[in-house]
Amino acid sequence: MEQQNVTGPQATASDMACPExxxxxxxxxxRKNVYRVLWExxxxxxxxxxxxxxxxxxxxxxxxxxxxxxxLSTFEEKGLVEKTSWVEDTAVAYSLNRGQHTHxxxxxxxxxxxxxxxxxxxxxxxxxxxxxxxxxxxxxEVYGYCSECREQQGRGQxxx
Amino acid sequence: MEQQNVTGPQATASDMACPExxxxxxxxxxRKNVYRVLWExxxxxxxxxxxxxxxxxxxxxxxxxxxxxxxLSTFEEKGLVEKTSWVEDTAVAYSLNRGQHTHxxxxxxxxxxxxxxxxxxxxxxxxxxxxxxxxxxxxxEVYGYCSECREQQGRGQxxx
DNA sequence: TTTCTAAATGCAATTCATTTGCATCTGGAA
DNA sequence: TTCCAGATGCAAATGAATTGCATTTAGAAA
Numbered sequence: 001m002e003q004q005n006v007t008g009p010q011a012t013a014s015d016m017a018c019p020e021x022x023x024x025x026x027x028x029x030x031r032k033n034v035y036r037v038l039w040e041x042x043x044x045x046x047x048x049x050x051x052x053x054x055x056x057x058x059x060x061x062x063x064x065x066x067x068x069x070x071x072l073s074t075f076e077e078k079g080l081v082e083k084t085s086w087v088e089d090t091a092v093a094y095s096l097n098r099g100q101h102t103h104x105x106x107x108x109x110x111x112x113x114x115x116x117x118x119x120x121x122x123x124x125x126x127x128x129x130x131x132x133x134x135x136x137x138x139x140x141e142v143y144g145y146c147s148e149c150r151e152q153q154g155r156g157q158x159x160x
Numbered sequence: 161m162e163q164q165n166v167t168g169p170q171a172t173a174s175d176m177a178c179p180e181x182x183x184x185x186x187x188x189x190x191r192k193n194v195y196r197v198l199w200e201x202x203x204x205x206x207x208x209x210x211x212x213x214x215x216x217x218x219x220x221x222x223x224x225x226x227x228x229x230x231x232l233s234t235f236e237e238k239g240l241v242e243k244t245s246w247v248e249d250t251a252v253a254y255s256l257n258r259g260q261h262t263h264x265x266x267x268x269x270x271x272x273x274x275x276x277x278x279x280x281x282x283x284x285x286x287x288x289x290x291x292x293x294x295x296x297x298x299x300x301e302v303y304g305y306c307s308e309c310r311e312q313q314g315r316g317q318x319x320x
Numbered sequence: 321t322t323t324c325t326a327a328a329t330g331c332a333a334t335t336c337a338t339t340t341g342c343a344t345c346t347g348g349a350a
Numbered sequence: 351t352t353c354c355a356g357a358t359g360c361a362a363a364t365g366a367a368t369t370g371c372a373t374t375t376a377g378a379a380a
Contacts, residue, residue: 026327026376047367064330069367071328085245087299090338091366092247139247140300186347186356207337224359229338231357250367251337322380329374338364345358350351 025074033057034071035080035096043104043113044084044093047072084139103140185234193217194231195240195256203264203273204244204253207232244299263300 025031033054037045045053051068055061072094075081084093105114185191193214197205205213211228215221232254235241244253265274 028328028376030329062330066331066368067329083247085247087243087245087252184356188347188357190358222359226339226360227358324379327376333369335368337366340363347356350353
């Protein structure tokens with residue numbers, strides 16, 4: 001009987017494992033912790049944030065930032081993780097690829113990132129016009145002002 | 161009679177001027193050339209690309225890359241220019257804010273960027289669910305495979 | 321269990337995009 | 351023509367991400 005990884009995204013952090021974990025990759029302490037951080041994250045995090053959070057789980061252990069980068073790019077290569085980049089932020093952010101993706105409404109004033117309910121494209125047949133382009137994914141960001149920042153307006157136009 | 165800038169985006173490069181040019185900004189040689197490059201660009205360019213193209217227009221003149229960055233960020237601040245960032249590219253790209261924006265379909269194989277015909281959101285009421293968020297803009301990127309790369313498939317999956 | 325090796329990591333140095341401080345220059349109002 | 355706030359050039363600094371190499375380790379095989 002082959003051993004099954006019944007733990008995984010459902011599992012608690014202590015025995016965190018990953019059923020979709022690709023063959024040939026070692027399930028190291030560092031990778032477990034990075035996976036755990038991403039699993040618990042409520043929004044995409046950049047490498048340094050992940051580095052710091054992962055270090056908390058690894059009391060006393062040494063962590064190299066470069067290792068985090070390498071883990072993240074391996075995970076991305078294997079489809080475990082999604083990369084996102086935002087114009088207002090120089091660093092790239094990473095999130096677990098949970099199948100259903102999330103888009104965000106970004107407030108231009110306070111920079112808060114508000115997750116959108118569902119994907120507007122879910123019911124939409126993206127016709128590219130570019131004949132023959134096979135769409136496998138998309139990335140969407142909506143900009144504007146959140147209700148709070150909207151209130152204290154009157155000044156907040158482009159011209160400061 | 162106040163002087164009118166009848167040249168502008170419609171003008172030829174030699175007398176390139178900009179009607180929407182904000183008050184208080186000097187219309188310098190460097191800025192003219194950056195504006196010209198952006199005006200003629202068929203797709204968003206990064207700072208180094210703009211730097212090189214602008215230098216061509218300014219035969220023999222000195223240009224500093226840092227100046228290009230400063231011009232671009234000033235232009236963006238004033239709403240003349242839009243910034244875009246792509247996950248596959250570390251550098252930020254800039255394009256003239258022409259009112260109507262363009263989205264792209266990005267081929268994951270050859271990285272070609274195919275402009276989409278019109279904006280899928282044009283006819284779409286973006287309901288954020290996030291109550292009260294006022295949408296002023298959005299950014300969309302579609303990923304997949306262009307027809308050419310699609311043909312020579314069979315191997316090109318994630319695992320490689 | 322122990323052995324063994326390809327894969328993973330730590331570390332330090334490197335690359336590359338972007339920013340900044342400061343002295344000099346210049347567009348354009350007076 | 352004068353004059354100065356705003357622009358620029360230059361060089362150094364910052365910050366994200368990558369890379370080379372020696373060392374460690376997960377996990378398959380013995």
